[in-house]
Amino acid sequence: MHRVLLTNDDGIHSAPFKALWKALIDKGFNVSAVVPEREMSAAGKGITLHKPLRIWRIPTKVGTYRIAHLVSGTPGDTVTVALRYLLEDKPEAVLSGINVGDNMTVDNIFTSGTIAAAIQAALMGFKSAAFSVEIPQSEEPRPADKFRSHALIAAEIAEWMLENGLPEGVDLLNVNFPFKISDDTPVRLTKLAKVKFENYVLERVDPRGKPYYWLGSNPIAVSEEMRGTDYYALTVEKAISITPIGLNFISPLEERRADRERIVEKMSDLISVISNLVVSLR
């Protein structure tokens, strides 16, 4: 029986998170769920240094009632507390998500709390994967049953990772799902686009006449040059995007232990497995 730590940055009530929890249990996984107490979207991989953390045990309905732990910190803190304190037996992998909203591009690798949890786990030597689903603005509220297909696929990716390992030079997988998945949804092995949004600053005036500012962002248009990236896969191909991440390579002076061809070859097996699963969905 596979043992995994499941976390996220949205907190315990997130519908796609609970769907993944359920799918992992249905696959026979032993799942420890440890999540931030509060929503921690866009928190990045911060660490809580200057204040102490609290931990709560919360019964949560996932089929039957099961215990989740809540940590009053960032997603990175949550992973550290789970792996260094709460879990007596080391899990085989750390899974983060499924996040409400996509997490693509280099920019988001540094900003997303969902990915931060997976990076924290990878830096501590664990296999890890981050899962996110694009949510159209029209799709609110979000009942858990909408995410059954996403959760099934995420659980299959986790199982593949546990049984096959990750190619040398790959530390984690970053997976993005389109909201609508059907039997003709493509599955793509991708690299990261650099940015998805252009930021702007919006000035307003408060009731006392003092200015304040909102950060806003406009999506950048997708171009044919972006083919092969996560952003292109989701936006143009309406595909499931699986992006291998190699943390060390951010140093361009790092030896290229991992050549692209070898990684593509090993990962192409995962792409086949998931493509077959998608075709069988109904």
Place this chain on the structure above:
Amino acid sequence: MHRVLLTNDDGIHSAPFKALWKALIDKGFNVSAVVPEREMSAAGKGITLHKPLRIWRIPTKVGTYRIAHLVSGTPGDTVTVALRYLLEDKPEAVLSGINVGDNMTVDNIFTSGTIAAAIQAALMGFKSAAFSVEIPQSEEPRPADKFRSHALIAAEIAEWMLENGLPEGVDLLNVNFPFKISDDTPVRLTKLAKVKFENYVLERVDPRGKPYYWLGSNPIAVSEEMRGTDYYALTVEKAISITPIGLNFISPLEERRADRERIVEKMSDLISVISNLVVSLR
């Protein structure tokens, strides 16, 4: 006259930040200083989405009095506000620091607010560099004049970057200084070590009998295998470490636009320039 945006994650009162500001002015740079209102160490590259930001103009003594802008957000927010709202003329580069405390390793690339500001700038298309200085625990308080050498060297690195550009495939420089710099301090071109600390969780009990938890960390021993990394350079060689960062390469599927040899060759000029400057320090 070179125009730069200067920021940090320690706020306006930081001694090594003010030393760098002064050194840039002395070199004839036109400096816009925009910093987070509060200390934002270990905040990572978070974005403030759910609350508005405020901006203040504060006269600050740097030789004569000069205006700094303070932003009530993260270091990444601060850079966005400066580049998209405050600065009418686009700066040629964004400089972050000098940070109080070193910022080394892949782990810290994701956690440091100082580096997050430089990454935000790089993602927005600006040349950038992050500067940090190791602070021994015995060295408190920290008068600004202790950082004159560090600031001179940082300003020289900034000038080199502006006049020579960064090699293709390098988005930013991450620079760490030892606290003590003398005319025999080596200068090293480095890659990132993976982690520097092993985290642990410390349990305490509050006056009401409820447990709470601190995150702590122990430094990992430096080994000969780490030669060539930033952590080895600072710890074993007591060197100034200059680490080129290539954000896209975190995708191992990314084409290797930048080969190591070409980057090393171009950067070796900077290493000579700074080595000569260090020898001339007294």
